[in-house]
Amino acid sequence: MKIIVSGGGTGGHIYPALALIRTIKEKHPDTEFLYIGTENGLEANIVSREGIPFQAINITGFKRSLSFENFKTIGRFIKGVYICRKVLKNFKADVVIGTGGYVCGPVVYAAAKMKIPTVIHEQNSVPGLTNKFLSRFVDKVAVCFDDVKQYFPEDKVVLTGNPRASEVIGYKSKDALSAFDLSNQVKTAIIVGGSRGAKPINDMVIKSLTQLAIKPYQVIYVTGEAHYKEVMKEAALIDQHQNVAIVPFIHNMQEVLASIDVVIGRAGATSLAEITALGIPSILIPSPYVTNNHQMKNAESLSDKGAAVILPEKDLTSNKLIQALDAILMDDEKREKMSEAARKLGIRDASDRLFSVMLDLVKKHQK
Template sequence: MRIIVSGGGTGGHIYPALALIRTIMQKHPDTECLYIGTEKGLESKLVPRENIAFKSIHITGFKRSLSFENVKTVARFIKGVSRCKKMIRSFQPDVVIGTGGYVCGPVVYAAAKLKVPTIIHEQNSVPGLTNKFLSRYVNKVAICFDSAREFFDEKKVVLTGNPRASEVLGKSNRQVLQTFGLKEQLPTVLIFGGSRGARPINEAVVKSFTRFAQKNYQVIYVTGDVHYEAVEKEIALVGEKENVKVVPFIHNMPEVLRAVDLVVSRAGATTLAELTALGIPSILIPSPYVTNNHQEKNARALSEKGAAFMLLEKDLSSTKLIEMIDRILLDKDQMIKMRIASRKLGIPDASGRLYEVMENLTAVSH
């Protein structure tokens, strides 16, 4: 089998793509894969590390306001489609899969015009401009939130879940808490704001340090590399606390997620897929700076089912954050209810489901 995969811009588009590729390689070790991304995107670093062939195109996203840059974007799209058609004719893929980000636009569109079977994967509850555009041309649209159905042609839609979720599953081992100098038996909350961190979350957590020290639970607090030094200076003023551990980044996130009882985070699609796969209760602070406010809509998909509490950034404070953490970690009945609700929203074997969609599509085309 020969496949082309495209996805870029953020880890939320790239990690599901890599998870799917790993699943395909496990089932068909002789599969040849080409990943098409942008040269400056995160994918240009992550994909080659996985020993996956990588090629790049130059493309930018549309501005939502009137701008001359949009004229340039159209020109780049046309040029990108032409370049992608050459790559596709040369590689001869059985299927082309787009996992999001504007780089998918010319790649998947070119494949559809060449009559190659195509799939797009939408991780969010509300699709971005690129997937809305591509949905008119592709054979199948894979979604992660049932609420995303309304944006696409129902005949094309398949609920698969997020392939990244399959990779966090595994046996829980609370001994990993010892690597942070924490105790295995105490309830534990993990707080993070994404790979780069989030300043408003950092500020609320720093102001909570003294009160955290009085609690019968413990905190792992991930600042993000960019903010770590500044946060360390703030912490030095109040003094370190035994039950609060601060780190810039966590490389073994799946292992840590399996060991904690509660997560406080943004509401990115990949994070939510991981939380629901593991059945972890959460406090979600959606980023208000994302396209179409999709993180708030993602968060509502969990909070309305009782799997999470949603805390808007404009309402975020140390007092409110601690109050919500207490309501969950210090109430066993609340914890159990939220765990059950979260697990119900998880979609098992998402990678396998998306693989089946791909396999069925290629079987029909042959």
């Protein structure tokens, strides 16, 4: 089978696509892939490093306000559709999947108009503009949250989950915490503000270090590369905090997560897919700087089921953070209930589900 994948702009669109590709390759090695993205987007470097054939097109997103740039975007879209039709024809794609970001627009639209089976994958509880537009033309809309179903044609929606969830399963190391000079026998929380870190979260954790230092649990605190030096200067002013490991970034996050008891961080779709698949309770601080406040909606999908506690950034204080941590890490019954609630929300076979949707479309198309 030949599959074209498109997704870009943020890691939340790219990494699920790569997780899907890896799973399919592992189980069906003869499958051929072509990834279509933008030349200047994150996907250009990330996809190339994976050894996946990559085709770049020139496309930009629409401005949400009236702007002359939107007319240029329409022109780029039309040109992008023309180029994509050629690429699709030459590659002889059996199915096309878009995982989000404006680059998917001309790719998936061209495929739909050419009667090639099409799927879009929406990771969040609130859909992006591109996926809302494409939902009118595609064959299926794969979603990760029940809440987002209302935005799409009912007969097209299928709940598959996020392929990234499938990748964290099976990562279990008895000594993953040893690399941070922490005990594998003590309850552990991880605090992370995303791959680049989040200054509001960093500021609050710094204020909390003195209290965290005397707790019976331990903490891995991921600052983000850009904030690490500043945080370490502040931490140096505190005498004792051996139970708090401060690091700029974690490359083997999947392995570390498998040894964690509580996650404190943002509410990005990929992160939530991973922690629910593993059944990890969470304290979520949704980013208020994202489109349509979708991280808050993501977080509510967990908190409404008892799998997470939400601490809005505007209300975040050191005391509230410590109290939330204490309430979970020092109460085995509560932690187990939250873990079970998270596990019920997790979809551990997301990649298989998504590939099954694609395969069914191809079979129907061939009849």
